[in-house]
Amino acid sequence: MVDIPYEGITGIPPAEVPEVELYHPRSWWTRYVFSQDAKVIAIQYSLTASAIGLVALVLSWLMRLQLGFPGTFSFIDANQYLQFITMHGMIMVIYLLTALFLGGFGNYLIPLMVGARDMVFPYVNMLSYWVYLLAVLVLASTFFVPGGPTGAGWTLYPPQAILSGTPGQDWGIILMMSSLILFIIGFTMGGLNYVVTVLQARTRGMTLMRLPLTVWGIFTATVMALLAFPALFVASVMLLLDRLLGTSFFMPSLVEMGQLSKYGGGSPLLFQHLFWFFGHPEVYIVALPAFGIVSDLISTHARKNIFGYRMMVWAIVGIGALSFVVWAHHMYVSGMFPQFGYFFATTTLIIAIPTAIKVYNWVLTLWRGDIHLRVPMLFALGFIITFVNGGLTGLFLGNVVVDVPLSDTMFVVAHFHMVMGVAPIMVVLGAIYHWYPKVTGRMLNDVLGKFHFWVTFLGAYLIFFPMHYLGLLGVPRRYFELGDAAFIPPSAHSLNAFISVVALTVGFSQMVFLFNLAWSLFKGEASGGNPWRATTLEWQTPETPPGHGNWGKELPIVYRWAYDYSVPGAAEDFIPQNQPPRATQLVQGAAS
Amino acid sequence: MAETVLTNSGQSTARLEGWRGIAADWASDQRAFKNVSWGKAMMWIFLLSDTFIFSCFLLSYMTARMSTTVPWPNPSEVFALNIGGKHIPLILIAIMTFVLISSSGTMAMAVNFGYRRDRVRTAILMLVTAAFGATFVGMQAFEWTKLIMEGVRPWGNPWGAAQFGSSFFMITGFHGTHVTIGVIFLIAIARKVWRGDFDVERRGFFTSRKGYYEIVEITGLYWHFVDLVWVFIFAFFYLW
Numbered sequence: 001m002v003d004i005p006y007e008g009i010t011g012i013p014p015a016e017v018p019e020v021e022l023y024h025p026r027s028w029w030t031r032y033v034f035s036q037d038a039k040v041i042a043i044q045y046s047l048t049a050s051a052i053g054l055v056a057l058v059l060s061w062l063m064r065l066q067l068g069f070p071g072t073f074s075f076i077d078a079n080q081y082l083q084f085i086t087m088h089g090m091i092m093v094i095y096l097l098t099a100l101f102l103g104g105f106g107n108y109l110i111p112l113m114v115g116a117r118d119m120v121f122p123y124v125n126m127l128s129y130w131v132y133l134l135a136v137l138v139l140a141s142t143f144f145v146p147g148g149p150t151g152a153g154w155t156l157y158p159p160q161a162i163l164s165g166t167p168g169q170d171w172g173i174i175l176m177m178s179s180l181i182l183f184i185i186g187f188t189m190g191g192l193n194y195v196v197t198v199l200q201a202r203t204r205g206m207t208l209m210r211l212p213l214t215v216w217g218i219f220t221a222t223v224m225a226l227l228a229f230p231a232l233f234v235a236s237v238m239l240l241l242d243r244l245l246g247t248s249f250f251m252p253s254l255v256e257m258g259q260l261s262k263y264g265g266g267s268p269l270l271f272q273h274l275f276w277f278f279g280h281p282e283v284y285i286v287a288l289p290a291f292g293i294v295s296d297l298i299s300t301h302a303r304k305n306i307f308g309y310r311m312m313v314w315a316i317v318g319i320g321a322l323s324f325v326v327w328a329h330h331m332y333v334s335g336m337f338p339q340f341g342y343f344f345a346t347t348t349l350i351i352a353i354p355t356a357i358k359v360y361n362w363v364l365t366l367w368r369g370d371i372h373l374r375v376p377m378l379f380a381l382g383f384i385i386t387f388v389n390g391g392l393t394g395l396f397l398g399n400v401v402v403d404v405p406l407s408d409t410m411f412v413v414a415h416f417h418m419v420m421g422v423a424p425i426m427v428v429l430g431a432i433y434h435w436y437p438k439v440t441g442r443m444l445n446d447v448l449g450k451f452h453f454w455v456t457f458l459g460a461y462l463i464f465f466p467m468h469y470l471g472l473l474g475v476p477r478r479y480f481e482l483g484d485a486a487f488i489p490p491s492a493h494s495l496n497a498f499i500s501v502v503a504l505t506v507g508f509s510q511m512v513f514l515f516n517l518a519w520s521l522f523k524g525e526a527s528g529g530n531p532w533r534a535t536t537l538e539w540q541t542p543e544t545p546p547g548h549g550n551w552g553k554e555l556p557i558v559y560r561w562a563y564d565y566s567v568p569g570a571a572e573d574f575i576p577q578n579q580p581p582r583a584t585q586l587v588q589g590a591a592s
Numbered sequence: 593m594a595e596t597v598l599t600n601s602g603q604s605t606a607r608l609e610g611w612r613g614i615a616a617d618w619a620s621d622q623r624a625f626k627n628v629s630w631g632k633a634m635m636w637i638f639l640l641s642d643t644f645i646f647s648c649f650l651l652s653y654m655t656a657r658m659s660t661t662v663p664w665p666n667p668s669e670v671f672a673l674n675i676g677g678k679h680i681p682l683i684l685i686a687i688m689t690f691v692l693i694s695s696s697g698t699m700a701m702a703v704n705f706g707y708r709r710d711r712v713r714t715a716i717l718m719l720v721t722a723a724f725g726a727t728f729v730g731m732q733a734f735e736w737t738k739l740i741m742e743g744v745r746p747w748g749n750p751w752g753a754a755q756f757g758s759s760f761f762m763i764t765g766f767h768g769t770h771v772t773i774g775v776i777f778l779i780a781i782a783r784k785v786w787r788g789d790f791d792v793e794r795r796g797f798f799t800s801r802k803g804y805y806e807i808v809e810i811t812g813l814y815w816h817f818v819d820l821v822w823v824f825i826f827a828f829f830y831l832w
Contacts, residue, residue: 012621020801120634206621235648241746245758262747267655
């Protein structure tokens, strides 16, 4: 086998695709509202996702009030508590994180990072946002319909999801399913755009192996979403039919309110299989963009190339593929054929290998780097630590025998909040601090940012670390109140109160962040085009914020990978991707 | 997106062997799939996603059919027609399948004439395809009516497992929706071909982009996919 390094190609092939004329907005409406510009769509996605995310944040405060001080708040009853749980989970996982990472960061960063003028089909991209907005509105409307939102838990397991004992049985569950179907339709329109843009619309010289890892993460997550959301789509359609038409796909014959229900012969396990065939890849749909973004944050702020770029790419792809064959580790206690557990525990633990490769590579990137502890870097470091923590408790839950006693306890809540709640949110926040200067042309305030980081980071640990202990004690999740169970010591109750106080504090500290976002928009220090001295293409745009079409007259040409930091002999400690080799040599000559 | 542009790098680059070569080909400059336009790539990826939807529907149906404790109605009996005093099993489904497969043939011919820029023949063949599709949907409507008259409902039927009716209406309904959307697309594109939009590079109403004859092939991809899915539904629902 001949080993030829193809990073060193200097002759850049001619453009394969002629430039496409962009849609030029003619009015305020088509420029800012019905915009076909991916950057505007990205901001629309981000604002919508953040708005509904704030609702979910408030719901978590209400839950913590109830858990920490049971019986104190008369405005929270058991049904509402279940509704809060359901809506908090569903909003955070799908309507906030998925939409923010793919619709928000994906739309903004993919065209800029691959050197395209826009997504390949801007009109479809615009529709994607409007369908997403409709899905969010349908979801939000459930708070105002008779009976309120569904209280079935975010997993929406039948049969209880559509039986009359569950809150939101009349309207909530119907609107929830409709909203999910809309979300999937809207996402598919956007997702096709992201995938085709990465595959087919890169600029000259931008091979896939020169892409920043951010794009790799978002790209792989989008491909996964296109293959995983179909299962949720089908499950939603069938559950909707069960509820509306009285079919029995998921409904066995059972007694409801003392009467034999009209259902019979369906399989509740089928729903769980469909749901988790979507649900587990969903974890990585949220995690992979975070992996990608954090790699770029670490490399940029440690002024060092990412360690093992090629392995990082393969790890992302490998995790994406493996995550489709682990879904039943969510179902060890569901009553499925017990020996399936062998297979799914094995595949689950195999995922630890590519994940560990990534963690080691992040740490090795930091090793002897020129680390600048700026706010994005702080969040990136916070992510690594939190993700390792969440991953380690994943080893407990991935093994059948350990999972069985821990199932449905607070341990599970602590685990998934660490690994797919706090960890990705750390990356989201770090990424906002990192790219805000590109989006607005102004820096976020550093002092407020550091305050925000430390309160969020330490607070997250004060909230979720004790929760593991509660889980080991056997404190169940999703319970409105614990009552006087003998196995729960009084210390658990005071621990719960402590967690609630911290949770409210951390929640309110996010207002500092919101203030920072708004204040810096007008008063922030001007950032210039490349405040972090980063190599990737989005920092090399002629204007900041980038104009319509991103690149002015000429598309950039890429000569190198995304991680030329601290190259020995170079005049600066970074070499942008679009800097030709000859120019570098000249600079080197001048330097030496 | 322009019409398909042939890759002409003008230079032979050193080739890697084995897996590295495969990875290098996929990762190559600008486009992973050479000579594939944006629209065609997008349709293929959409169809991959749609395959997962139909697979989930069919797998769910098969799970329901295998796990139900009540006997499953015999499809040969249920889908039989009395024609001229004879009881012929699955005759309507056979005709429907024949119609849909034939429409794939006319679609393929339309694609061929599209690339020859034969406006009239392309448009006529697309309309014939749409007519076949509409016939299919019409026969499906007849079949639905017949079954509903015989007492089949999503929540039950006279012959056995309730999931028979549920799966039947859901799967054929979802597929029929696909065919209907395809018919609408075919008519819309046929109109554009007939009017010569792709020769004068007229801009689209919504997207304000120029269209190309390749859209005929992209519509064809969708149409063939819908036909292919029907073959699986035919095999798994009617023949099993």
